Amino acid sequence: MVNVPEIFGSMVFNDATMKERLPKATYKALKKTIDLGEPLDISVANVVANAMKDWAVEKGCTHYTHWFQPMTGVTAEKHDSFIDPVGDGTAIMEFGGKELVKGEPDASSFPSGGIRATFEARGYTAWDPTSPAFIRDTTLYIPTAFCSYTGEALDKKTPLLRSMEVLSNAACRTLKLFGKDVKKVTSTVGPEQEYFLVDKEYFDQRKDLIFTGRTLFGAAAPKGQELDDHYFGALKTRVKDFMADLDVELWKLGITSKTRHNEVAPAQHEVAPIFGTTNIATDHNQLVMETLKKTAEKHGMVCLLHEKPFAGVNGSGKHNNWSMCTNDGENLISPGKNPINNTQFLFILAAIMKGVDEYADLLRISVASAGNDHRLGANEAPPAIVSMFLGDELEAVVKSIVEDKDYATPGKVPMHLGVDVLPEFKKDTTDRNRTSPFAFTGNRFEFRMLGSAVNIACPNIMINTIMAEELNQFCDEIEKADNKDKAIKELIKKTFTDHQRIIFNGDGYSDEWPVEAEKRGLPNYRSLPEALAHFDDQKNIDLFVKNNVHDEVEIKARKVITLEEYAKTINIEALTMLEMAKQDILPAVSSYVKELTDTALAKKALSDAIPTSVEEDLVTTLSNDLVSFVEKIDTLSEDVVKGNDIEDAQEKANYYHDVVFAAMNELRAVSDEMETITSSDYWPYPTYDELLFGV
Numbered sequence: 001m002v003n004v005p006e007i008f009g010s011m012v013f014n015d016a017t018m019k020e021r022l023p024k025a026t027y028k029a030l031k032k033t034i035d036l037g038e039p040l041d042i043s044v045a046n047v048v049a050n051a052m053k054d055w056a057v058e059k060g061c062t063h064y065t066h067w068f069q070p071m072t073g074v075t076a077e078k079h080d081s082f083i084d085p086v087g088d089g090t091a092i093m094e095f096g097g098k099e100l101v102k103g104e105p106d107a108s109s110f111p112s113g114g115i116r117a118t119f120e121a122r123g124y125t126a127w128d129p130t131s132p133a134f135i136r137d138t139t140l141y142i143p144t145a146f147c148s149y150t151g152e153a154l155d156k157k158t159p160l161l162r163s164m165e166v167l168s169n170a171a172c173r174t175l176k177l178f179g180k181d182v183k184k185v186t187s188t189v190g191p192e193q194e195y196f197l198v199d200k201e202y203f204d205q206r207k208d209l210i211f212t213g214r215t216l217f218g219a220a221a222p223k224g225q226e227l228d229d230h231y232f233g234a235l236k237t238r239v240k241d242f243m244a245d246l247d248v249e250l251w252k253l254g255i256t257s258k259t260r261h262n263e264v265a266p267a268q269h270e271v272a273p274i275f276g277t278t279n280i281a282t283d284h285n286q287l288v289m290e291t292l293k294k295t296a297e298k299h300g301m302v303c304l305l306h307e308k309p310f311a312g313v314n315g316s317g318k319h320n321n322w323s324m325c326t327n328d329g330e331n332l333i334s335p336g337k338n339p340i341n342n343t344q345f346l347f348i349l350a351a352i353m354k355g356v357d358e359y360a361d362l363l364r365i366s367v368a369s370a371g372n373d374h375r376l377g378a379n380e381a382p383p384a385i386v387s388m389f390l391g392d393e394l395e396a397v398v399k400s401i402v403e404d405k406d407y408a409t410p411g412k413v414p415m416h417l418g419v420d421v422l423p424e425f426k427k428d429t430t431d432r433n434r435t436s437p438f439a440f441t442g443n444r445f446e447f448r449m450l451g452s453a454v455n456i457a458c459p460n461i462m463i464n465t466i467m468a469e470e471l472n473q474f475c476d477e478i479e480k481a482d483n484k485d486k487a488i489k490e491l492i493k494k495t496f497t498d499h500q501r502i503i504f505n506g507d508g509y510s511d512e513w514p515v516e517a518e519k520r521g522l523p524n525y526r527s528l529p530e531a532l533a534h535f536d537d538q539k540n541i542d543l544f545v546k547n548n549v550h551d552e553v554e555i556k557a558r559k560v561i562t563l564e565e566y567a568k569t570i571n572i573e574a575l576t577m578l579e580m581a582k583q584d585i586l587p588a589v590s591s592y593v594k595e596l597t598d599t600a601l602a603k604k605a606l607s608d609a610i611p612t613s614v615e616e617d618l619v620t621t622l623s624n625d626l627v628s629f630v631e632k633i634d635t636l637s638e639d640v641v642k643g644n645d646i647e648d649a650q651e652k653a654n655y656y657h658d659v660v661f662a663a664m665n666e667l668r669a670v671s672d673e674m675e676t677i678t679s680s681d682y683w684p685y686p687t688y689d690e691l692l693f694g695v
């Protein structure tokens with residue numbers, strides 16, 4: 001039996017531990033930094049460092065690491081031991097404020113998108129006291145931000161913290177208009193994480209899964225997700241054991257893992273924590289992904305976080321539930337019982353509508369990855385077009401304001417199930433819409449376009465910055481008005497009217513929607529290269545520079561990094577395919593053809609009366625397929641060689657999408673066709689049947 005309260009947060013230097021171990025004055029000073037963003041004094045850092053070290057050593061730690069999130073999207077760590085030789089051949093364990101506050105890793109091997117070409121290779125990590133330190137194995141992990149010698153952010157955390165700060169300022173300013181004196185507003189996030197589990201023995205036999213995280217070949221299994229029997233289905237024992245173990249590991253790290261269930265596709269599952277401060281939620285989501293992988297291995301499985309490990313069944317995403325909360329605990333996205341009279345909520349809703357409409361491109365860009373391209377715009381998960389879903393109630397409120405009509409809040413209707421023993425409850429005023437990329441879900445917005453492997457910092461940097469910008473624009477206008485109440489009402493009405501095109505309550509998967517969206521002038525960027533081309537559009541540069549979230553150098557660098565990463569990812573996939581095709585698939589099919597040929601010849605030798613048409617037909621079909629297969633191999637090989645010579649990042653990414661990726665799909669089609677008629681004794685890889693149903 002797990003004693004959950006006892007293990008929860010036991011590996012975290014959390015508030016309770018700090019309160020217990022820090023002198024009162026130090027604790028108070030640190031809390032001011034954490035809660036109100038005040039600068040931290042080095043004398044305070046010294047005391048904190050010492051207490052942290054004592055705590056970590058008691059728990060068996062020998063090392064510490066500055067833990068950061070470079071632009072690779074995954075986390076980075078370099079361990080240093082606490083030892084300090086004292087001169088007589090012995091050593092003590094030491095850790096000072098200076099080491100806590102600042103680290104100097106060599107930045108030269110992390111992507112910088114050209115920032116380093118112009119500046120120095122030196123990089124700094126700076127302690128982020130707002131995200132608590134924690135222990136994994138025998139190392140104390142200190143969450144840090146990572147920047148270049150000249151202060152450019154080289155990571156995902158720095159801009160995230162900047163965006164949270166500008167949003168807080170803008171939201172506090174907004175609340176002043178409504179007579180509220182609030183010190184801090186925090187953006188909060190609850191990310192739902194999807195993943196696949198496959199048996200490690202099968203995984204180890206597939207180069208594509210090992211090198212790229214997804215299957216590059218593979219014919220569909222006879223059964224997919226068509227029966228809808230996996231979603232919320234009973235958990236298999238092996239999966240349940242894994243999930244139980246996962247929860248324990250997450251709880252120890254103070255991660256509020258709450259919900260777990262089977263997802264739509266076979267072998268697909270989901271885990272969701274209770275929402276928290278965006279910065280911590282981001283660190284936690286990174287830890288969730290890492291813990292998923294580690295725990296799966298302990299159970300003889302591999303966790304796939306790729307957005308589309310298998311063709312033909314659903315891919316994996318992440319739902320980013322976002323809201324804003326004041327330090328007094330007021331959720332600013334909560335409409336209350338009577339939204340039509342909740343002017344503050346409508347004001348904020350108007351800002352969100354305007355922001356999502358004006359910066360739809362940035363939201364799309366923030367979730368762009370080679371893996372996510374398989375989902376967005378590919379008849380699955382949300383489309384690549386950004387739109388907003390408000391639900392019936394809010395939509396009616398917006399409409400009544402735009403059209404100057406009366407509106408009465410309907411109130412919640414009781415749900416009658418027609419059976420007396422079942423409890424009665426009240427229905428929500430709004431149904432759900434699963435296809436919308438940016439959906440209102442009662443007291444938060446759910447941004448659903450994220451890929452399962454993405455670092456959630458990126459989309460939240462965008463959402464926070466966009467919101468800060470819009471709220472500040474609104475404040476600029478209202479603050480100078482003589483009659484503020486009237487100005488606010490007019491502004492809400494005007495914004496709702498001007499930005500109605502972003503609202504879409506229909507089916508986002510339907511064929512009609514892209515046509516309709518185009519009429520409305522909404523962008524539809526189907527691929528990463530197409531989307532990224534707009535990252536440094538002037539309006540976007542202006543947004544980031546004005547709000548001090550990114551300078552122009554950072555934006556251009558991030559664009560180049562993302563484009564380069566895309567081209568490299570496709571290049572690795574193409575090379576892996578070529579290796580599999582030439583070394584495994586071609587010889588396997590050829591051997592099978594030989595066996596069929598031998599069989600036919602043997603039959604003929606025995607007697608002319610024995611029919612050999614079955615073998616001969618198969619030999620002919622497979623031989624023709626092999627000719628076509630080799631042609632496609634040659635084309636892909638040549639395409640890859642050409643791609644390597646392209647210098648310009650945008651041009652290269654475009655080429656990899658238009659030419660290389662297309663050639664890969666053609667090669668795969670021939671192989672998948674051959675797989676369906678080749679003896680399983682000869683097929684060199686575990687099949688979709690085994691991968692999807694083998695756990």
Ligand code: ADP
Pocket residue numbers: 188189190191192259272273274275276321322323324331443444
């Ligand atoms: P569903 O799949 O039904 O959307 P889940 O329970 O799987 O819901 O996940 C919902 C997520 O939204 C959880 O992480 C939850 O904590 C989070 N959430 C709830 N309220 C808020 C809020 N105000 N701000 C941000 N996230 C929230």
Ligand code: MG
Pocket residue numbers: 192270272
């Ligand atoms: Mg869910």
